[in-house]
Amino acid sequence: MINEKDLNNLADEVYLVDKNKAKKDKIESWREGDIIKGGELTQGYKVLKAEDNTDNGMQAMAVAPVDDAGNVDTSQVVIAYAGTNFSDAKDRATDIQTVAGGDKQLAVNPYLETAGQAITAQDFADIISEKYPNAIITTTGHSLGEYLALMIASENQWRNVGFNGPDPYGILSADAKKWIKNNPGMLTNYRNRGDSAIGNLMGNGTGAQIKVSLEMGLDNPLTYHSLSVWKFDDNGNLIIPNNKYNKKAMRQQAERVLMTQFVASMYALKALEALFRSSGGGLSSNEQFYLDASQANSVVETASRSLKLAMANVIILYQEAIEDAEKLWNTGLTKARGSASKLSGSEIEEALSSVGTTQSTVISDPSEEYREKINEAKEIGESFDILANEIKGQIDLVVQKDQELAQQLKVRL
Template structure:
């Protein structure tokens, strides 16, 4: 599963599709078949398709992870390019579609009335439809930056997909009634990370509910850096690829991503179940076993992540309490020595002891108390891990009973 940093990289790479821009920069554009890899990505990806519409300025790409040397098309990410301010068509889209809410573009003609053409939102949907038709069993998600995220949220909502992107204006003004209904009934599947001081990315409010507003300004608002607040490079990630920011810990990021992923997997499972029911009026016994087992596995994995994160956090907090007790004792001794400068170390210790302050009761008792709780938490974590393994093994055994069904569904 792609990480938040993976989505950030894809949103950035989408800018490299524009052939005209590539020519001006004297480099090759991003093409179908290109491999995306590097230390920022969690794994290598291959570009399945690209779109570079020179009539309205829309660029997009579809990528899939590479597993065992081949493209794993069970998971596909569609990334849309944001605004290139040197591209008049992008700027026209910003004013016409984002601001005006019109999905068509009117191209000025000096010899006649403006020519009306499909805008980027329409082309973005056509590209998404082509990918969906080419890979009907894929779990598809979207991403983008700025205008690209505006389009990515729009496409995700219209197709009932998950989205993770950055600094995008809100596309509620162009959503269909069905899409508006879907996002209301399925909160949390759209994640549009915005900088608190980003005037561009915060345009349009947050009627989709996708915005996750964070302060990554590092020192408060500075008008001279207004464009910097809109940049992809402002976002920081931990070693696992989770987005981190002031007020949002790495654990918060992992849990938020896990919750969204679990919700999306369950949603896709329900779509799959409905599809199977429509095909022949109901579920066969093997299909029902598969659906129920898969749902159980998704829930188990989600709960497991929360439980493990919670217990690990508790253990860290207990260890911090021990460290604080040791620091308190050290500070107590230093202050006492500062007050009684003419006293020996033994005399200082005696004075502290007479007042009830000893290393044994400040550090020793605290350490013993929390070490016992750390041991209990570790035992609980071990027992829970064993339980989860047993549950997963049982579910896997159920799924093995119908391997062909699992292969056909490619879930």
């Protein structure tokens, strides 16, 4: 799956689909067929389609990984949406009318109304999904772009990873809201804790928010909103500073990694399942099929190992959270006893309860939530194992029944 570092950079590059912005920056705007590479990207990407909508100010592009030989991997596609260009009145109007007001239409002046960016963003997504029906599609964006990317991912049941976006829950359909509820972890909106003026607006109805304290200190509010403040490790994963505030964010990130591994693994297995059932149960009798079967087994085993590693990390983080909750309660009691030595244990607990601090609120309730997260991780692993075993069984059955292939292999041994 395409890593978070590249998604961050693509969320930045999509701004240059805007011809006016590109001209102002004295560079070429991105167009269909262009190759985006270099800079902070870990690999190259080919622009499959780009749109600069002059009616409402929306910019979007769809890209796929490309290797040095020019081979394009359209099994993975990223749709990136541009955020607000503050020199564009239509972008500013979208922020007010759609993000703040919840109206998908856009009144560009008192006498003229047009389809807003939320509508044309979906039109763009429809074109890409129709042209690449078997692709794993991920959406990304920054600011207004992430608002649109979150909306599109929710409506189309896709993965999203973006940055500093207002939450679009208010304009989502009932079906999208139901899907969000049933598929936690598919949406990731990294928000800078200090970005209260823009990126943390409109709540967190989608549940996509991972709010991170970047320990930037006092700074210009617009700096908190910047894409460039996010840092990534050698594997392209977002680095979340290990501090007390970020404990929750680190657990949430681990959940998203698990879900990403699950989605990638399920797509791989579904593709294999289609391959082995495509002929209605008919058998191939050539060596190429045997090689395909061996490769399929390798895919299943590799996906299984990756998923189990991600699941183990999630479980460890939540087990640590349970231990932290217990330590917090015991530390609090110790300090309370030191401050009120004349009170009995029950009187101290009663005093703490009067201000909303009880053993239940500190240990029991959070620990129950953490145990539910651990169980969810285990259920994901079990779902994967069931499908993996079914496919491995199909592979074994086909190879066993292909007597002609078996005879060919015997002759050559």
